[in-house]
Amino acid sequence: MAHEKLSMAQALNQALRDAMKADDTVLMFGEDVGALGGVFRITDGLTAEFGEDRCFDTPLAESGIVGMAVGLAMNGMRPVVEMQFDAFGYPAFEQVVSHVAKMRNRTRGKVSLPIVIRMPYAGGIGGVEHHCDSSESYYAHTPGLTVVAPSTVADAYTLLRRAIEFPDPVIFMEPKKLYWAKEEVDLGVAEPGIGTAVVRREGTDATLIAYGPSVPIALEAASAAAAEGRSLQVVDVRSIVPFDDSTVCEAVRSTGRAVVVAEASGFASVSSEIVARVTERCFHSLAAPIRRVTGFDIPYPPPKLERHQLPGVDRILDAVDSLQWEDS
Amino acid sequence: MTTVEEQLLPSADPVQLVDEHGKRHDNPQYGMPPVEALVDGYAQLVVGRRINDQASALVRQGRLAVYPSSHGQEACQVAATMVLGEQDWLFPTYRDTVSIVSRGVDPIETLTLLRGDWHSGYDPYERKVAPQSTPLATQLIHAVGVAHAARLKGEDTVVMALCGDGATSEGDFHEALNFAAVFKAPVVFFIQNNEYAISVPLARQTVAPSLAHKGIGYGIPGERADGNDLAGLLSVLGSAVAKARAGEGPQLVEAHTYRVQAHTNADDATRYRNEAEVQPWLERDPLKRLDAYLTTEGLLDDAHRSEATAVADKVAEDLRVGLMQEVSPDPAELFAHLYATPTPQLVEQAAFLQDELSREEA
Numbered sequence: 163m164a165h166e167k168l169s170m171a172q173a174l175n176q177a178l179r180d181a182m183k184a185d186d187t188v189l190m191f192g193e194d195v196g197a198l199g200g201v202f203r204i205t206d207g208l209t210a211e212f213g214e215d216r217c218f219d220t221p222l223a224e225s226g227i228v229g230m231a232v233g234l235a236m237n238g239m240r241p242v243v244e245m246q247f248d249a250f251g252y253p254a255f256e257q258v259v260s261h262v263a264k265m266r267n268r269t270r271g272k273v274s275l276p277i278v279i280r281m282p283y284a285g286g287i288g289g290v291e292h293h294c295d296s297s298e299s300y301y302a303h304t305p306g307l308t309v310v311a312p313s314t315v316a317d318a319y320t321l322l323r324r325a326i327e328f329p330d331p332v333i334f335m336e337p338k339k340l341y342w343a344k345e346e347v348d349l350g351v352a353e354p355g356i357g358t359a360v361v362r363r364e365g366t367d368a369t370l371i372a373y374g375p376s377v378p379i380a381l382e383a384a385s386a387a388a389a390e391g392r393s394l395q396v397v398d399v400r401s402i403v404p405f406d407d408s409t410v411c412e413a414v415r416s417t418g419r420a421v422v423v424a425e426a427s428g429f430a431s432v433s434s435e436i437v438a439r440v441t442e443r444c445f446h447s448l449a450a451p452i453r454r455v456t457g458f459d460i461p462y463p464p465p466k467l468e469r470h471q472l473p474g475v476d477r478i479l480d481a482v483d484s485l486q487w488e489d490s
Numbered sequence: 491m492t493t494v495e496e497q498l499l500p501s502a503d504p505v506q507l508v509d510e511h512g513k514r515h516d517n518p519q520y521g522m523p524p525v526e527a528l529v530d531g532y533a534q535l536v537v538g539r540r541i542n543d544q545a546s547a548l549v550r551q552g553r554l555a556v557y558p559s560s561h562g563q564e565a566c567q568v569a570a571t572m573v574l575g576e577q578d579w580l581f582p583t584y585r586d587t588v589s590i591v592s593r594g595v596d597p598i599e600t601l602t603l604l605r606g607d608w609h610s611g612y613d614p615y616e617r618k619v620a621p622q623s624t625p626l627a628t629q630l631i632h633a634v635g636v637a638h639a640a641r642l643k644g645e646d647t648v649v650m651a652l653c654g655d656g657a658t659s660e661g662d663f664h665e666a667l668n669f670a671a672v673f674k675a676p677v678v679f680f681i682q683n684n685e686y687a688i689s690v691p692l693a694r695q696t697v698a699p700s701l702a703h704k705g706i707g708y709g710i711p712g713e714r715a716d717g718n719d720l721a722g723l724l725s726v727l728g729s730a731v732a733k734a735r736a737g738e739g740p741q742l743v744e745a746h747t748y749r750v751q752a753h754t755n756a757d758d759a760t761r762y763r764n765e766a767e768v769q770p771w772l773e774r775d776p777l778k779r780l781d782a783y784l785t786t787e788g789l790l791d792d793a794h795r796s797e798a799t800a801v802a803d804k805v806a807e808d809l810r811v812g813l814m815q816e817v818s819p820d821p822a823e824l825f826a827h828l829y830a831t832p833t834p835q836l837v838e839q840a841a842f843l844q845d846e847l848s849r850e851e852a
């Protein structure tokens with residue numbers, strides 16, 4: 163297949179298209195996903211190609227959207243639903259937590275729910291209130307949910323295809339600020355499956371652990387550090403639940419130092435969980451306590467202040483510098 | 491004896507006192523509002539239109555992040571606040587800038603949310619205007635709470651709660667109606683049915699005969715009005731407010747109007763509707779028709795018009811000048827308003843940011 167320059171939005175669109183072609187039980191629905199193609203155009207052209215029964219607009223009701231997906235999945239369909247923005251997933255939270263997450267468990271394995279709940283998440287786009295939340299920790303905290311976040315164009319395609327084939331509900335977090343960045347890629351299910359982290363950059367001095375929108379920032383920090391003679395490794399978590407302890411721990415053991423980077427508030431978060439897990443498993447390989455660079459513990463700020471909230475290269479490099487180096 | 495259905499059912503057609511040609515239609519139930527109200531309302535419509543158009547222009551110039559315009563819906567916006575007393579509350583959404591300004595809030599403070607420098611720019615208690623709600627329908631239940639508290643405190647307060655047609659599909663809309671009815675809360679739920687929720691037409695939200703019918707199942711009387719007719723709206727909303735104030739419980743009013751522009755500047759309306767559909771609505775413009783009616787009646791002349799235009803010009807100029815000024819909100823404020831007393835963690839994070847900023851400066 164020829165290499166093409168594609169954006170993450172286009173890759174996600176292609177993944178949906180290919181999944182719908184491959185399996186006619188796959189349905190896509192939500193708010194404005196039909197004629198408009200979604201406010202981010204991720205569902206562009208799907209109604210035209212597959213018809214209104216396969217990709218359709220619902221009434222404006224997130225709880226209804228997710229609740230209906232539960233019933234559809236119980237009756238043989240593979241619903242993929244879109245929450246228009248991270249924070250507009252909250253009206254559906256009851257359905258997600260009480261039903262989507264628990265159905266398999268409640269029915270002692272009799273009912274599985276192959277549902278994908280896609281949502282644009284996180285900030286960096288100058289959005290107004292309620293359009294930039296990082297809500298992954300709420301979902302990750304809920305047993306029964308699988309939570310993934312791609313960081314590259316190719317991985318967006320792979321992860322979405324895998325999520326749709328997955329036998330259990332997947333919360334699919336799409337880093338909205340990465341929607342438009344183009345990469346040269348060969349689309350195909352090329353990346354590893356759900357439950358696997360990958361090393362995006364090799365390095366020997368310290369390990370940066372990141373996911374979703376923070377991966378490109380971590381890579382940028384690693385390039386900057388390289389210019390100063392420090393070799394940073396970057397691990398992309400990809401799959402928040404299930405978490406790939408072995409790849410992450412192997413990486414941290416190889417360097418002995420680690421910084422976790424995430425956009426969400428740090429308190430009681432996925433980033434705290436990562437620090438705890440790595441500490442439990444790698445304590446004796448650590449040369450310094452693991453540091454975190456996260457958003458502050460505040461509601462997501464308005465556009466003119468958001469740069470203060472987002473983890474940036476300087477904060478990452480400062481955190482790396484604080485990892486008790488012998489020469490400093 | 492009237493039946494329960496008769497008490498609760500909306501009129502067969504939307505109430506209209508002045509039609510699109512500016513012709514008067516008498517209604518047995520709803521009288522023509524006083525002349526002064528119509529002339530004042532006219533002036534407010536002119537200002538409202540100017541705010542909408544100026545704000546849209548400011549988005550194009552990059553001065554506002556986004557602006558959901560109520561162009562064409564100004565009669566709803568203005569009527570919703572004109573029927574309120576000082577003691578009453580307004581619960582607006584992101585599209586209700588004009589309503590908030592009509593309530594007396596500074597236009598620049600009203601646009602703070604859309605300008606990106608803080609989530610809400612005005613003090614809700616000052617004019618009794620709640621923060622503009624972005625999550626749909628969620629504010630309606632708050633409106634019920636404010637109204638219930640007012641009853642408990644013996645205040646003579648009515649709450650005007652605004653939402654769009656799309657929002658009526660949300661669970662919170664239904665819970666709000668039910669709570670209001672059960673607690674007999676003095677709330678007027680005012681739905682601006684502009685036919686679209688972003689790209690989705692009304693037919694995809696409901697198959698009910700009208701949104702005003704949605705009150706029935708909750709025991710709330712529903713009424714509908716031509717949303718581009720200020721006279722009809724003032725009369726219908728005025729009567730709803732009076733009933734709520736008189737202790738008759740919540741009321742539901744649906745205005746039939748149309749979103750003549752795109753959802754926001756970020757939206758491409760050509761993807762889901764054709765221009766031919768929009769055209770007739772431009773001819774039902776709320777401003778043109780009120781102008782025509784008042785002129786025929788000899789109630790409006792060029793002096794009124796130029797006075798209204800002058801006020802609107804001034805508002806537009808203030809907006810341009812005010813929004814031209816670059817604001818740089820203080821990052822320290824990020825930590826200031828989370829708790830009455832900041833947690834030790836927040837104090838630490840504030841210090842961290844201060845330190846980072848001072849190093850940036852150095």
Ligand SMILES: Cc1ncc(C[n+]2csc(CCOP(=O)(O)OP(=O)(O)O)c2C)c(N)n1
Binds near residue numbers: 250624658684
């Ligand atoms: C709970 C929630 N879900 C989704 C959205 C995204 N959204 C913003 S405006 C809008 C359409 C609302 O339509 P309507 O209620 O008819 O009001 P209008 O914009 O036409 O005034 C949508 C879907 C939101 N703000 N809140």
